Amino acid sequence: MSSPAPVTTASSVLERLPVSGWHWRLVVLVGIGTFFDLYEVFLGGVLAPVLAKEFGLGSLGKSMVIAAGFAGMFIGANVLSIAADRLGRRRVFILNLLVYSVFSFAAAFSPNIETFLVLRVLAGVGLGAELVLVDTYLAEFMPANRRGRMTAWAYTIGFLGVPLAALLGGRLVARQEFLGIDGWRWLLLFGGLGAVFIMAVRTMLPESPRWLESRGRRDEARAVVESVVAKVAPGTVVAESPPPDTVADAGDDAPSVAQALKIAFRDYRKRTVMLVIFQVLQTVAYYGFGTLAPLVLVSKGFEVTESLGYAALAFAGYPLGSLISVPLVERFERKHLIIASALGIAVCGIVFAASTSVPVIVLAGFLLTAVSNIFSNGFHIYQAEIFPTAIRSTASGVCYSLSRATSTVMPFIAVPALAALGPVAVFSGSAALIVLLCLDVGFLGPRSTGLALEQVQQQP
DSSP: OOOOOOOOOGGGGGGGSOOOHHHHHHHHHHHHHHHHHHHHHHHHHHHHHHHHHHHTOOHHHHHHHHHHHHHHHHHHHHHHHHHHHHHOHHHHHHHHHHHHHHHHHHHTTOSSHHHHHHHHHHHHHHHTTHHHHHHHHHHHHSOTTTHHHHHHHHHHHHTTHHHHHHHHHHHHHHHOEETTEEHHHHHHHHHHHHHHHHHHHGGGOOOOHHHHHHTTOHHHHHHHHHHHHHHHSTTOOOOOOOOGGGSTTOOSSOOOHHHHHHHHHHHSHHHHHHHHHHHHHHHHHHHHHHHHHHHHHHHTTOOHHHHHHHHHHHHTHHHHHHHHHHHHHHHSOHHHHHHHHHHHHHHHHHHHHHOOSHHHHHHHHHHHHHHHHHHHHHHHHHHHHSSOGGGHHHHHHHHHHHHHHHHHHHHHHHHHHHHHHOHHHHHHHHHHHHHHHHHHHHHHOOOOTTOOHHHHHTOO
């Protein structure tokens, strides 16, 4: 007689399922939502030179245009990431786009810069947890050997929004008005109306079985897994729900914020400290170029419409870099890929800043954005892997919010520095901070590539 099968959770079946059309559908539904977050992140840099003319803004005003969305994202990354651990991934996925769409639409009709800034902050709140939720949700559904690759595909879909923001910006700004509405206002309307559609589509998403099990809702988790199995691999046996004490982190109530952070800093101190330092520094490495590129080009003597056109060409590297990352994120250890791509950002950034030739500027910007998204996809996959399910969204979201906080402050330092010191000095300073980031990840970051989430948690 054969020995009894080991007791497992229902969600463990997800690790054994073959990747199918159902998985790809999930990737697309989630990935399209990242489009609006990434579109919005880089929209501040597109709008800053435009609104400087519209409202007569100086360096402080341009900095506030860039910073407003990030300030809201800092709030949202904390509030909505925590809500995702307490209310569920699916509910917050819908809530965040609802908040964004309402306030983005309202911002399009701002009568003055003060109203615009307030509404941009509120729209940013809605998107603050979007990428954290994407990372968390896909990590909890995808099998370990395809987790990185599938998440990278979701971001590749989303990153199409970055060159689109610059391309639309250049065309609409040049046109001044369309249907009686200022061109820059259409950029906000596009984001708000598109998000309404994606919000409706996301009602079809299932709740994460791993999250349901972490809340002690084992029967619901089993029902979700059985529905997935019926679509992907009929006949696969789903484990009976084990007693509560065999499920890691099980409990009817989510840990409070204080409890979640206590677990993160007590039981996962090394990786939490690593991620805190990383999120502060990665803002300079990643968002610095995207938000400053149009302003750098204007500082080099290009017109606003020209700078947005060149930025659009450079920004085309974002989706391409994301596509290139698809095979790399499973072939190389995640932490090593993050370090190598970060160093690439430093080198390309200095070349971009020092160049005066248009072809070199565009090429350097293109290479920088391409390597930036190998970096970005690597760390987004990574941050969702290193914490247990019960605190995954809270811990990674609170750490990630620091990048949004840094992004809020950064324009007030970088824009005046750009005017006073020039682009070479600004990007050289960024390169020095990137070296510190690499040391941080290299010494403190755990390995995660190819491991089930539960195995990653067992590492020191």
